[in-house]
Amino acid sequence: MSYAEALARIAATGGGAQALASHLATAIDAGVLVEDSEWKHLGLAAGKDQAVPPSVRNLLPDSFDGEAEEGVALQPPADARSRAFPIRAGGARLGWLSIFPRSGTVAERRPLVRLTTAQIAIELSRDAGGGRGRRRSFWDRLLSRAYDDPVEAREDAHARGITLAPGYVAVAVEGEGLDESVAAQKNAELRRVCLDVLGTRSGEVVVIERGGGFFFLVPAPLDIDASNARTAATLIPRGITRAGIDVHVVGGIGRHAEMLHVARSVDEAREATTIARRMFGGGKVMPYEDLGIYPLLHRGGAQREEWKAFAERVLEPLRAYDEKHQTELVRTLRLFFDVGQNIKVAAAQLNVHRHTVFYRLRQIGEIGRLDLDSPHDQLTLRAAIAIDALGS
Numbered sequence: 405m406s407y408a409e410a411l412a413r414i415a416a417t418g419g420g421a422q423a424l425a426s427h428l429a430t431a432i433d434a435g436v437l438v439e440d441s442e443w444k445h446l447g448l449a450a451g452k453d454q455a456v457p458p459s460v461r462n463l464l465p466d467s468f469d470g471e472a473e474e475g476v477a478l479q480p481p482a483d484a485r486s487r488a489f490p491i492r493a494g495g496a497r498l499g500w501l502s503i504f505p506r507s508g509t510v511a512e513r514r515p516l517v518r519l520t521t522a523q524i525a526i527e528l529s530r531d532a533g534g535g536r537g538r539r540r541s542f543w544d545r546l547l548s549r550a551y552d553d554p555v556e557a558r559e560d561a562h563a564r565g566i567t568l569a570p571g572y573v574a575v576a577v578e579g580e581g582l583d584e585s586v587a588a589q590k591n592a593e594l595r596r597v598c599l600d601v602l603g604t605r606s607g608e609v610v611v612i613e614r615g616g617g618f619f620f621l622v623p624a625p626l627d628i629d630a631s632n633a634r635t636a637a638t639l640i641p642r643g644i645t646r647a648g649i650d651v652h653v654v655g656g657i658g659r660h661a662e663m664l665h666v667a668r669s670v671d672e673a674r675e676a677t678t679i680a681r682r683m684f685g686g687g688k689v690m691p692y693e694d695l696g697i698y699p700l701l702h703r704g705g706a707q708r709e710e711w712k713a714f715a716e717r718v719l720e721p722l723r724a725y726d727e728k729h730q731t732e733l734v735r736t737l738r739l740f741f742d743v744g745q746n747i748k749v750a751a752a753q754l755n756v757h758r759h760t761v762f763y764r765l766r767q768i769g770e771i772g773r774l775d776l777d778s779p780h781d782q783l784t785l786r787a788a789i790a791i792d793a794l795g796s
Contacts, residue, residue, distance in 0.1 A: 407431060407516055411523045414588045420613060421446035421524050423588030425501075428520045432513040435504035438524060441497060446524075450504070457481075460488045460502045475503070475510055475517075485509055489521050493529040538564045543612060543621075547667045554664045569607045569623035573633040574658035574669035576677045577640060578617030579651045580686055587616065593649050594618070601643040602636050604629065617655075617677075619670055630660035640689045654681045655689035675699055683780070694773065696784025711791050718788035721771050733771070736764045738789050 414423045421438045425447030429436040435450035443461045450456045457463060463478040463486075475487030487510045488502040501521050503510050510517065542564050551557040561568045577598055582590050595611065598620060602609050607623030622637075624630040637657045644651055656676025658669030672692040679698045680690040692699065700706045700714055722733045736754060740761070743749040751758045765776055774781040 408519055411519060415523060415527065421527060422448070422613065422616070423591065424520055424524055424527070425449045426587050428516060431516055432503070433506050434510075434513070435506075437502040437504070438491075438499065439502070440499040440528065446499065446528075451506070454504070454506065456504055460500055464488060474514070478502070489517060491521055491525045491528065493525050498525060498528040539566055540612075542566055543610060546664075547612070547670055549667050551664060554662075557664060567607065568663050570625045571623075571630065571660055571662050572610075572621045572666045572669060573624045573630050573637075573660055574666065574673040575602065575620040575622060575633070575637040575640075575655060575689065576617060576657075576670070576673035577620070577653055577655040577689060578677060579653055580681075581652060582616070590649070590651050591616070591618075593647070594644065594651055594653065597643050597647050597649065598640055601640050602633065604633065619673065621666060621670075624660055627660065633657075634691050637689050638691070641687060652687060653689070654686035656680055657689060657691040659691075659693055672699075675702060678702065696781060697787045698780075712795055715788040715791035715795070718772065718784060719792055722768060725767070725771055731764070731767075733764055733768050736761060737768055737785065740765065741786055741789065 410427060411424065414427060425436040425438050426449040428434075429449035435454050435456040436447070437456055437460065438445070438447035439459060439461075440446055443459050445459075448456065460478055460482070463482050464476055465479060475489045477484070478486040478488055483504060485508075486502065486504045488500045490497050491499040491501055501517065501524060503513070503517060505513075542561055545551065545560075546557060551560070558568055575598075577594065579587075579590055579594050595618060598618065599609060599611070602620055602622050604623060606625055606629050609623070610621035612619040612621070620637075622633040624633050634657050637655070640655065641653055644653060654677055656673040656679070658672035658676070661669040676690050676692040676695060676699075679695050679702055680686060680688050683698055684690065696718070697714065700710060719734060722737070725731060726733050732754070736750070739753055740747075740750050743753065747758050747761050751761045754761065768774070769776050772785075774785065776782065776785070
């Protein structure tokens with residue numbers, strides 16, 4: 405397949421600027437950075453050992469040829485061979501495509517750069533001029549917390565042809581270890597499967613591409629819709645396997661958030677993705693609310709009130725059950741850990757049969773949606789009990 409045919413295939417599958425940048429980077433063995441006219445990242449592709457500046461905004465000379473057919477030489481600290489090429493549509497400059505060669509010069513790769521620049525210009529022109537661009541700009545504003553008034557947000561959305569749901573659940577999904585030569589195709593397949601799994605009758609699932617992955621905003625007007633969205637999202641890895649797609653994924657699921665605060669759910673989904681990868685080895689799409697103490701440990705600098713709220717969130721369902729049914733689940737749990745998880749000793753100190761302790765522990769797991777055999781869930785429970793004791 406020729407380079408031009410590959411570009412057309414990427415465009416047809418909705419790969420966007422990121423996939424086009426990755427394809428060019430592989431073909432010419434160079435780092436590639438794509439920015440729009442407002443210096444927003446649209447695509448970045450570089451080898452693991454290659455440093456690419458976050459932007460060329462301050463690396464462009466004060467004056468340069470407006471056409472810049474051979475590219476604009478970037479100023480230090482960029483390598484002297486680096487060049488930035490304007491992305492144009494007619495007389496309008498839509499952004500910059502910057503090349504950072506590993507070897508050789510940009511001149512010898514100019515035909516491929518020209519083809520890629522032209523294809524990215526088509527993509528940007530289509531987005532900027534059509535409804536897709538107007539809709540995407542709304543979601544960018546909403547996720548940047550630009551709206552203070554829900555009425556303003558709804559009116560702006562309506563003007564752009566968007567019907568907003570009262571609430572959303574954000575789901576982040578990333579394919580891991582994808583070779584750049586197949587990343588665009590694999591991501592297109594990943595996107596399709598995720599939409600199939602997350603499909604809902606409550607409204608259109610919004611797809612936002614970020615870096616090498618996706619955010620899906622799943623409409624959730626009611627709590628039951630949010631619960632269904634969480635359950636569906638955890639099944640994404642299984643759906644990918646059933647579809648026969650050889651992609652190892654990792655992801656996170658944010659908590660249910662009102663429309664105006666959907667950025668919070670996105671932040672939680674992103675954080676859950678990081679924790680799922682680092683603490684659970686990836687291969688899962690994990691809900692933020694099931695990560696126990698890890699978000700507080702990952703974030704660092706948590707205030708006393710946050711720790712206290714965490715402990716209350718973990719122990720309150722058990723306390724509520726104790727109060728309603730006159731049981732001793734919290735006491736049993738605390739004693740179970742105090743005696744080194746020895747069922748016999750715990751039963752003796754509680755003056756009950758061993759089977760009663762087993763039954764209570766099973767109840768604790770079911771009520772708190774926790775696995776007492778899991779070291780991760782044990783850490784959460786031990787921390788909650790300690791925080792509760794220190795604050796009492």
